[in-house]
Amino acid sequence: MIGLSRSSRYTAHAILIIGIFIVAFPIYYTFVASTHSLQTILRPPLPLLPGDQFWENYSTALFGGIGRIGGVDVSTLLFNTTVVALAIAIGKIFISILSAFAIVFFRFPGRMFFFWVIFITLMLPVEVRILPTYKVMVDLGLIDTYTGLTLPLMASATATLLFRQFFLTIPGELVEAARVDGAGPWRFFKDILLPLSKTNIAALFVILFIYGWTQYLWPLLVTNRNDMNTIVIALRKMVSFADADTQWHLVMVTCVLAILPPILVVVLMQRWFVKGLVETEK
Amino acid sequence: MSPRVVFPNKILPYLLLAPQLAITLVFFYWPASQALYQSVLREDAFGLKTTFVGLANFKKVLSQPSYIASVQTTVIFSVATAFIAIVLALLLAVMADKIIKGRGFYRTLMIWPYAVAPAIAGLLWLFMFNPTMGTFAYMLRAAGYPWDPLLNGPQAMSLVIAAAAWKQISYNFLFFVAGLQAIPKTLIEAAAIDGAGETKRFWTIIFPLLAPTTFFLLVINTTYAFFDTFGIIHAVTGGGPGKWTETLVYKVYNDGFVNLNFGDSAAQSVILMVIVIALTAFQFRYVEKKVHYG
Numbered sequence: 001m002i003g004l005s006r007s008s009r010y011t012a013h014a015i016l017i018i019g020i021f022i023v024a025f026p027i028y029y030t031f032v033a034s035t036h037s038l039q040t041i042l043r044p045p046l047p048l049l050p051g052d053q054f055w056e057n058y059s060t061a062l063f064g065g066i067g068r069i070g071g072v073d074v075s076t077l078l079f080n081t082t083v084v085a086l087a088i089a090i091g092k093i094f095i096s097i098l099s100a101f102a103i104v105f106f107r108f109p110g111r112m113f114f115f116w117v118i119f120i121t122l123m124l125p126v127e128v129r130i131l132p133t134y135k136v137m138v139d140l141g142l143i144d145t146y147t148g149l150t151l152p153l154m155a156s157a158t159a160t161l162l163f164r165q166f167f168l169t170i171p172g173e174l175v176e177a178a179r180v181d182g183a184g185p186w187r188f189f190k191d192i193l194l195p196l197s198k199t200n201i202a203a204l205f206v207i208l209f210i211y212g213w214t215q216y217l218w219p220l221l222v223t224n225r226n227d228m229n230t231i232v233i234a235l236r237k238m239v240s241f242a243d244a245d246t247q248w249h250l251v252m253v254t255c256v257l258a259i260l261p262p263i264l265v266v267v268l269m270q271r272w273f274v275k276g277l278v279e280t281e282k
Numbered sequence: 283m284s285p286r287v288v289f290p291n292k293i294l295p296y297l298l299l300a301p302q303l304a305i306t307l308v309f310f311y312w313p314a315s316q317a318l319y320q321s322v323l324r325e326d327a328f329g330l331k332t333t334f335v336g337l338a339n340f341k342k343v344l345s346q347p348s349y350i351a352s353v354q355t356t357v358i359f360s361v362a363t364a365f366i367a368i369v370l371a372l373l374l375a376v377m378a379d380k381i382i383k384g385r386g387f388y389r390t391l392m393i394w395p396y397a398v399a400p401a402i403a404g405l406l407w408l409f410m411f412n413p414t415m416g417t418f419a420y421m422l423r424a425a426g427y428p429w430d431p432l433l434n435g436p437q438a439m440s441l442v443i444a445a446a447a448w449k450q451i452s453y454n455f456l457f458f459v460a461g462l463q464a465i466p467k468t469l470i471e472a473a474a475i476d477g478a479g480e481t482k483r484f485w486t487i488i489f490p491l492l493a494p495t496t497f498f499l500l501v502i503n504t505t506y507a508f509f510d511t512f513g514i515i516h517a518v519t520g521g522g523p524g525k526w527t528e529t530l531v532y533k534v535y536n537d538g539f540v541n542l543n544f545g546d547s548a549a550q551s552v553i554l555m556v557i558v559i560a561l562t563a564f565q566f567r568y569v570e571k572k573v574h575y576g
Contacts, residue, residue: 008480012377013384019374020391023451026406027394029417033409044420095302102298107288114299121310123562127509127531128555131538131547132316133309140308155305175288185289214399216513217535232399236517239405248415255402255409262397267390274393277453278460 203276371454401513435526
């Protein structure tokens with residue numbers, strides 16, 4: 001570009017490197033801590049380079065030392081969290097694509113009313129209806145169940161609004177052509193709409209997977225049993241600064257295992273992620 | 283909107299809407315209406331009798347010094363978090379826009395914190411800065427600075443702000459990068475030919491043209507700081523030390539689940555509901571405008 005000197009470009013690189021350092025350092029440092037022994041961690045300052053306890057710590061956290069972490073091994077926690085994240089992401093996409101389909105491609109009494117009913121849920125996050133929602137969960141016997149962890153989070157206006165917006169850009173001629181060719185709504189949905197929505201679905205999947213994986217308040221409310229915890233909640237329970245017994249090296253391993261899967265999803269599906277993020281929020 | 287070509291079915295659309303409406307009614311509308319209903323009732327000490335008290339719960343909540351303190355805490359926390367996260371992200375995005383090689387590399391590393399759960403973000407920072415074994419706490423102390431976020435209110439506050447802002451940098455960065463890419467390069471080059479230096483170009487062209495993005499991020503970051511940071515506060519400070527980091531959302535949780543004060547908690551929920559509605563309305567009004575900018 002015109003008007004950019006070589007030195008200002010170097011400054012830009014330097015500032016970015018400092019930025020990366022701030023942004024990535026806490027994650028890197030946790031990884032470093034997860035490869036050191038408990039004794040090293042307890043004696044600050046912690047070295048900047050990984051130690052030699054990698055296999056030892058990771059195998060203990062994953063397969064042994066079960067009694068140490070709230071009676072539940074990390075693989076159960078990872079399994080729970082994966083189930084929750086996948087169920088929320090897939091469930092949300094499924095439910096919203098159906099309602100957006102109904103709202104855009106049909107005309108029926110109450111259409112706009114239902115659209116607003118869905119839209120207003122944007123304004124009712126868990127935080128503003130926390131106690132009564134908990135009561136509903138208790139009444140329905142959904143505490144400590146996968147259904148309870150996922151079902152209430154599946155309805156959201158954001159995904160529906162996104163699909164609606166996208167469907168509105170699909171030309172009416174396409175619907176007409178499909179109808180002339182004798183395709184019913186189901187056929188149209190399956191053979192035309194779904195293939196066209198592929199990118200949007202992928203983008204939304206990344207966002208919603210992260211959303212599900214990082215849930216905190218909800219799992220905190222609806223789980224009591226340790227073996228139903230998600231990994232984020234379990235980590236919070238493991239950490240105690242007052243308690244000298246905290247197995248910090250294992251906590252660090254759990255931390256790394258809790259942030260690795262969503263980071264992988266974001267980094268590997270970066271293209272869809274960025275698209276999804278920048279477009280859903282508009 | 284032009285009249286669309288549609289399918290003539292009469293019952294099918296209701297079936298398609300049914301799953302979402304069912305979940306919405308059971309888990310959103312019913313509880314929200316209960317919160318509204320309970321906010322005008324008061325239970326006696328044994329939970330046997332409830333009486334209608336009108337707006338008394340609201341009056342009580344709004345006159346509690348602890349609630350006013352919590353409002354202040356929330357405002358300080360949100361403003362600081364949003365400000366730090368936006369300024370740092372803007373700086374980094376402007377720098378990323380200047381370079382030619384390595385943009386993808388920087389972006390890949392920059393988006394990591396987005397994937398980290400707020401509670402874990404809090405724990406990562408607490409790990410580095412806790413007084414027992416945190417490396418940075420150790421360094422601060424070695425430098426003669428009395429650092430103990432577990433006992434010192436302002437220090438606890440700065441720690442949760444740092445964690446909250448850190449997590450939000452990735453998000454803001456991506457939006458600023460997208461916003462910068464939308465600015466026509468010809469504008470900037472014309473200014474450069476006219477002799478405007480880099481700083482001048484930033485303040486007179488880039489910054490004003492980014493204003494819609496910045497404003498949008500301001501709303502989003504405020505909402506984030508209000509509602510999505512519960513995990514950070516719960517995991518790092520538990521609202522303490524004292525009440526130093528007790529934000530409104532944390533207080534609703536604490537009064538409802540820990541202190542079992544239902545009328546107060548419901549009234550607080552309703553106040554939060556009003557805040558969300560205001561923020562959402564604001565956001566959508568703005569989005570309308572942005573469409574016109576086109």
